[in-house]
Amino acid sequence: MFLTLFRKECAQTVKSLIYWLYVICLVVFFNTQLGSQYILTPPQEGQDSYYDYGFKTDITEQDIMETGAGTLVWAYYYDNYVTYPVGYAKNVTLSEEEKDEIADIIYELTGLKPDEIEADIAAYFEEHDIEASPYEVKLRDGLTYDEFLKYMDRAAEIVGPGSDYTEEKLKANVRIPVDYEGAKSNYSDLTEKDGLTGGYTRLFCDYMGVILGILPVFVTATRMLRDKRSRMQDLIYARRASSCTVMGSRYLALVCMHMLPVLILSFLPTVNCIKAGIEGVNLDYLAWLKYDMGWLLPMVMAVIAVGMLCTELTETALAVLVQTVWWFVSLMTGVVGIKGGSYGWNLMPRHNTELNYAGFADGFRQLAANRIFYAVLSLALLALTILIYERKRKGHLRRRGKISGNHKNSVKV
């Protein structure tokens, strides 16, 4: 009975419009983010830049100060201050007094007066590629790291919450491209340890995870509410099938149908790697499957489980709201470790680069624990959903209809 019901649930999902909207969203998102994916070729000595091969990981206080001060000078020069108070960019307009105060801070950090900034920026980009290297400014002699942080704290106060001038952001924003040796090492990790496809599939998981953390809840809530909308609940409740079979087959069908387009799309980076035809690389042809199952599946399981539980419990679309909040919080907290390595307990672990295998290897145990946790949590939520369903089958916890109407209206029984 379970497998037949599973097949029927899959067929129902395929026939729903919302499911095809989900598939379209996946395809569009994939195309916009990864559609024209460029496969790295081995770095050549003497290249203009090694920007594509990753960034230095051994960041010094000097790096933080030069990059941070450069960011502030750049913002001052273009009078363009941006903050991220709730995750999204917000342009901040400073008063004349505040601008003067920023100018004072810049002078303390760099010794540059406002009328000297333009010349300094121009001089810097005569020597550096504007695409590959962010503006760095020469610091005033003798400036200590503590003094720097003190000035930057003041700048952060002036610009407002979510600015780039807090210590955490200053550290996170240092992105200094590797040199040739670093590029060779990173490329070697990508091709030898990651089998090339591993890195690109991980990047795929990073991007697709962002929408898989929210989209499945729409399909799930719609499917769960369909029984109520179609007044099918009593017909199903009165049937022989156990609650475990009804809910379990539905859950499995939703998970499989959500993963199906993901599996197909995830094979495309592997195809790109094969097409690139880079010599001497031993491709991992099954990386897509490993990453889909290990990285994305627990996430999809969790989102669907939350969707089923909330919808079954409330018989409303509350699940969409709950999941949106969870998704947003997860997205915002994930920004700090966006380049991978620090996965924590985030629903959507981030690794927004095909490189940084070392970070992946370091954080692997945490990532594995994270994914196992969400898989187990999903099954626990499913078990809870089954319990709720079983209670409702016996007339408890039902919110609408004639029966619950009895509680409110003592006349109609």
Next chain:
Amino acid sequence: MKTEIVIKGLNKSYGKKRALKNVDLRIEKGMFGLLGRNGAGKTTLMKVLSTLLEKDSGKVKVCGIPVEHASDIRKITGYLPQEFSMYPNMKVYEAMDYLGVLSGLTKEQRRERIPMLLKRVNLYDNAGTKVRALSGGMKRRLGIAQAILHDPKVLIVDEPTAGLDPEERVRFRNLLSEIAEDRIVILSTHIVGDVEATCEEISVIDEGKILFRGTVEKLLSLVDGRVYRAEVSRKELDRIRSSYNVTSMITLGNNVKVRFLADTQPFPGARHCDAGVEDAYMYLMQGEGENPCF
């Protein structure tokens, strides 16, 4: 396993509202009518029997199985809810097949039974029609087909004819009578005509209490000799309504043909007439269940 339902001292409350009060019933094979006004407790009783509601107290056995054993009861009962519907975008056959799977039927059993049942309810030619495109009567017939899909010993049908046109209603009643040949069919309704036309045994329920149970003849005997009819002027009508339980009226110009209940000859010109189930039902309702008739 005897095909019967035994209910003893059944109680069910919703908060402070008592929906069923010490209900005792024995229902045997054939058509059984449960008659009562809206809000009398019929749906509650139907749902308890279908395991869709848990009772507060009392004993209920369906074919010897206590109602607490929900999964066993579900194997032998079929249920057509009052507000019957199915997934509107499914085709008739598809919907039946889905419910067949939920009833635990094998592929072969479904292949054999679904066409047979669709023929029986005269929907065979609509097997490929989407549920949303069916008329009200067709939907009810589909409801019956899905309820007997797994060949249950007990079929519970809650207010099935509400909203049907007279022709569909007659067809539907006949269908239920056919089905009742080899099982218990419980027909819950507030429409007296449905019970009168189909049921051998009936019960009348009001405010959660059983006011009557027995055969139609026994019900009619309650009002034997108490039903009168008369043609009166409109002016006299108010007096008659305040003194007697009026069961029907037909206006004829300035006069009204009125049918009413009275214990003795009410006034000259009033004539005895044969009692109907509706008269008996109104008689019971007038008593408001103070003196249950078993």
